[in-house]
Amino acid sequence: DAMVIQNPRYQVTQFGKPVTLSCSQTLNHNVMYWYQQKSSQAPKLLFHYYDKDFNNEADTPDNFQSRRPNTSFCFLDIRSPGLGDAAMYLCATSSLMTGADNEQFFGPGTRLTVL
């Protein structure tokens, strides 16, 4: 089945130690998103790629970076994780081709723990 895959599902890192989360998709969608979801809160958009164009949200900390080497893959890099960065990180995709709507397809998420 075409889908959005996130690896790993659980990631533990140490305070200040860089960490990379990965997302891949087989939907061939042109837009990929990264959200941060803290406990009992709504998903918060960090940034998204529209094809190769990177779009950062104004309030996303500089500590968070992203890479999209090709259509299928997108990475979230946290350069120096703090305790406040512990959260579920969701990857999503959508297709904004003519005639398609804005439905976003979500991965299962990666739960990040910072020790």
Next chain:
Amino acid sequence: AQRVTQPEKLLSVFKGAPVELKCNYSYSGSPELFWYVQYSRQRLQLLLRHISRESIKGFTADLNKGETSFHLKKPFAQEEDSAMYYCAPVTQGGSEKLVFGKGTKLTVNP
């Protein structure tokens, strides 16, 4: 500022009772609105979109521009409807972005 409000953080009903999850928005023009659902241990997924005016799993949602609301309704709740529900309009000026409300956790009791 563009905003979406889900006033109820928690909603509990009994099986077979009607349920309404409220959503209000403060967008000008004609917003495009969605309801997303997250069942326990499952990924976030689209429940329904206002432009299709469809009923999914017995749920419907009507866009009321006068009241700026997009409430989600089901006449007879089922236990399997227990989940987290998010109202999400598309942001204006960037049609590819959603803004999620804070969500309502629905519990349907037997």
